Amino acid sequence: MKTLLDLYLVFFKIGVCSFGGLSMIPVINEEMVRHGWMTLEEVADIIAFAEMTPGPLGINAATFAGMRAAGISGAVAANLGVMSLALTLCLAAAIFLARLRGNPYLERFTYGIRPVCIGVMLATCITMLPNYQNAAGAVAPGAVLIGAAALFLLVKRKWSIPKVMLVAAALGLVLGG
Amino acid sequence: MVEEGKRTLPKWADMSLVMLKIGLFTFGGGWSIVAQMQKEFVEKRGWLGEEELLDIVAIGRSFPGIMVVNTAVMLGYRIGGVGCAFLCAFGMAFPAFVVMAAVTTCYTAVRDNPWVARAMVGVRAVVVPIILSACLGMRKSAVRDRVGLGIAVLAFLGLLAGISNLYIIFLGGFVGLAVQTLLASRQAQPGQGEEKGGGEG
Numbered sequence: 001m002k003t004l005l006d007l008y009l010v011f012f013k014i015g016v017c018s019f020g021g022l023s024m025i026p027v028i029n030e031e032m033v034r035h036g037w038m039t040l041e042e043v044a045d046i047i048a049f050a051e052m053t054p055g056p057l058g059i060n061a062a063t064f065a066g067m068r069a070a071g072i073s074g075a076v077a078a079n080l081g082v083m084s085l086a087l088t089l090c091l092a093a094a095i096f097l098a099r100l101r102g103n104p105y106l107e108r109f110t111y112g113i114r115p116v117c118i119g120v121m122l123a124t125c126i127t128m129l130p131n132y133q134n135a136a137g138a139v140a141p142g143a144v145l146i147g148a149a150a151l152f153l154l155v156k157r158k159w160s161i162p163k164v165m166l167v168a169a170a171l172g173l174v175l176g177g
Numbered sequence: 178m179v180e181e182g183k184r185t186l187p188k189w190a191d192m193s194l195v196m197l198k199i200g201l202f203t204f205g206g207g208w209s210i211v212a213q214m215q216k217e218f219v220e221k222r223g224w225l226g227e228e229e230l231l232d233i234v235a236i237g238r239s240f241p242g243i244m245v246v247n248t249a250v251m252l253g254y255r256i257g258g259v260g261c262a263f264l265c266a267f268g269m270a271f272p273a274f275v276v277m278a279a280v281t282t283c284y285t286a287v288r289d290n291p292w293v294a295r296a297m298v299g300v301r302a303v304v305v306p307i308i309l310s311a312c313l314g315m316r317k318s319a320v321r322d323r324v325g326l327g328i329a330v331l332a333f334l335g336l337l338a339g340i341s342n343l344y345i346i347f348l349g350g351f352v353g354l355a356v357q358t359l360l361a362s363r364q365a366q367p368g369q370g371e372e373k374g375g376g377e378g
Contacts, residue, residue: 013343015241015243016241016242016343017241017342017346018241018242019238019239019241019346020238020244022308022311025308026336026342030342044301044304045284045301047304047307048301048303049277049280051307053273053277054200054201054202054273054276055200055270055274055276056243056244056245056246056273058242058243058246059243059246059270059273060277063273063274063277063278063281064280064281067277067278067281067282068281068285072278075277079270079274082242083242083246083270085241085242086240086246086247086249086266087263087266089241089242090237090240090246090247090250090251091254091259091262093236093240093251094233094251094254094255095254097232097233097251097255101232101236104357104361105358106239107239107357108353108354108356108357108358109239109351109353109354110238110239110350110353111321111325111353111354111357112328112349112350112352112353112354112356112357113346113349113353114315114318114319114320114325115326115328115329115332115353116328116329116332116345117315118312118315118316118319118320118329118332119330119332119333119335119336120332120333120335120342120345120346121308121311121312122308122309122312122329122333123332123333123334123335123336123337124308124336125305125309126337127337128304128305131302131304131305132302132305140298142298142299143299143301143302146299146302146303147302147303147306150302150306150307151306151309151310154306154307154310155309155310161303161307164303165300165303168300168302168303169297170296170299171299172295172296172297172298172299172300173292175298175299
């Protein structure tokens with residue numbers, strides 16, 4: 001029961017802290033590792049799966065973490081947590097829609113939030129660098145090579161994420177370990 | 178009647194089915210889902226105007242949480258009231274929930290297989306590039322001036338220094354609010370509004 005409540009509260013917090021798309025990753029990383037629900041590796045895995053399956057990252061992450069921590073009921077608790085804010089705050093916003101339309105304060109607030117998202121996302125990339133090490137803690141050249149190739153394909157060649165993932169998985173079979 | 182069977186479903190049922198469909202078939206989240214909503218609710222059914230949808234999306238994005246769930250809730254309320262808002266949110270989330278529950282079960286079962294482990298080394302290596310390319314994509318709209326750059330750098334250092342995301346994010350929001358409000362009030366009066374000190378983050 002305590003785990004369910006923890007899952008609900010942590011995912012509520014994740015919902016509160018995320019503003020669009022991948023900006024959720026830093027908070028998920030922080031909370032999952034802190035609670036011991038996922039290792040750094042598993043956080044990377046869940047992001048990869050979320051990008052390959054339908055639906056938003058928040059729902060995918062809540063389901064994965066909830067299931068691993070406490071089975072299906074854990075997944076339900078985590079999903080309710082991550083959606084609670086939408087079901088209250090956004091419902092209220094819909095009711096008062098006319099008054100919020102073009103509100104300058106809302107825009108000024110997001111003006112500050114957007115750069116923060118970039119900053120914490122880049123910082124999270126740094127904390128994820130152990131994914132490029134092998135079990136002994138030395139740099140894994142195979143993983144580094146795959147990462148560099150993926151960055152090139154995503155940014156320069158504009159490949160879709162699932163396609164890059166497939167190539168990376170195949171390369172991992174050859175170079176990984 | 179002749180038209181029977183065509184659209185006899187009540188609005189709330191029709192709407193939650195469409196949300197289920199959008200949740201199931203739309204990969205990549207965000208804007209591709211909004212495009213689907215536009216097609217289903219504005220073009221096909223004419224339940225709300227284009228501009229109204231854009232307003233809802235704009236507010237859904239600037240509120241915390243999952244953007245598409247935010248949008249689904251507001252859209253549901255607008256079309257069918259509070260109950261419909263809940264149905265839409267759950268309908269949107271349900272397919273992802275089921276698929277991910279299945280994936281998690283498989284993952285737990287096969288992750289220790291040596292071949293799977295090797296493939297996962299490759300997959301994992303793609304996550305940092307995904308985040309980096311997302312940062313590159315939003316760079317221009319997110320960091321619009323030197324204040325924005327300052328906020329981004331301080332947020333970066335703050336997280337590495339171990340400050341919690343919760344504090345960094347809301348501090349950033351309030352700094353943005355303060356800076357922009359100050360600039361707006363300065364512009365209303367005669368004088369220059371260009372110079373400003375670095376944001377404290």
